[in-house]
Amino acid sequence: MSAFDSFCAGMARGRFTELGDRDDLWKLLVVITARKAAAQVDRRRTLKRGGAWNRVDEAHLGSGTGSMAAEGLLAQLVAQEPTPEFAAMVAEETRRLLGRLEDEQLRQIALDRMEGYTTDEIAERLGCARRTVARRLDLIRQLWSDETP
């Protein structure tokens, strides 16, 4: 998945903050994957305090804390280079969530976005309204966020 590779490369070079709106879905996927990974670590962990994941968990993974939590989590994640394991998890999560988009146009919009196309460009490629692309991108984010506890 070349778009994913270049996203990871950008992340590793610490350019994450410079990436723009077009990477919104990647950012969401990273957050979803990190939350999932943290939940798995939590389940296995018997220690109550002290681990890095615990600190991330307490500060940023609470489900009720909304966008600030996501922002804080991303800030922590991009402070370090993604491990190959984490990159593989993001790729796997991406495959899984793309597979859950049953509507063909919805999946195409997600793929185009992850390839780096703008809303305007996707609308032109698919021959639909820009508003439709914006609305459906929103729906994709909602579907993906909703599905992760």
Add this chain to the structure above:
Amino acid sequence: MTRHDHGLASNGENPSRPDGPATWAGLVDPAAKRPRAPLPQAILIDRACARFEDAWRLGQALRIETILDEFGGDRTLLLAELLALELELRQSAGERPTIGSYHERFPDQGDLVERAFGDFTRFEAGRIASIGEPSILARGLEPTRRFGDYELLGELARGAMGVVYRAR
């Protein structure tokens, strides 16, 4: 000239600052900025809008009013989406929708109509400014068309990455 990436004004992205820093808060969780229907509602609204756009592209006269009448969910949120969609489709078709006609069609939804027109006009102005061309809605306010030191004489071509002008 490149076209900047930003969504519609009511989508939580800021059309007046297309070059501004992207905030993760809004991108990761757009609900932070935009009132959003719960997922089952959002799916219904999306389907209703898709039906409207499909009919429009097939040249069928399916009116917003008809879709609203048949809709069992939150009609306010649906109307906001449909208004934004219809304004864009009509403008793309070279029409100039007037706010008065929408006030007549939706007399009980004055605020919603105002907001839809306001958002659309602002968004188009921001979007078009970013590719150097005044929008149809803003053109009346801007008698000379300039880009930097150039006077734009006409449009030569238009593509995914921008618009090519003849200029002097």
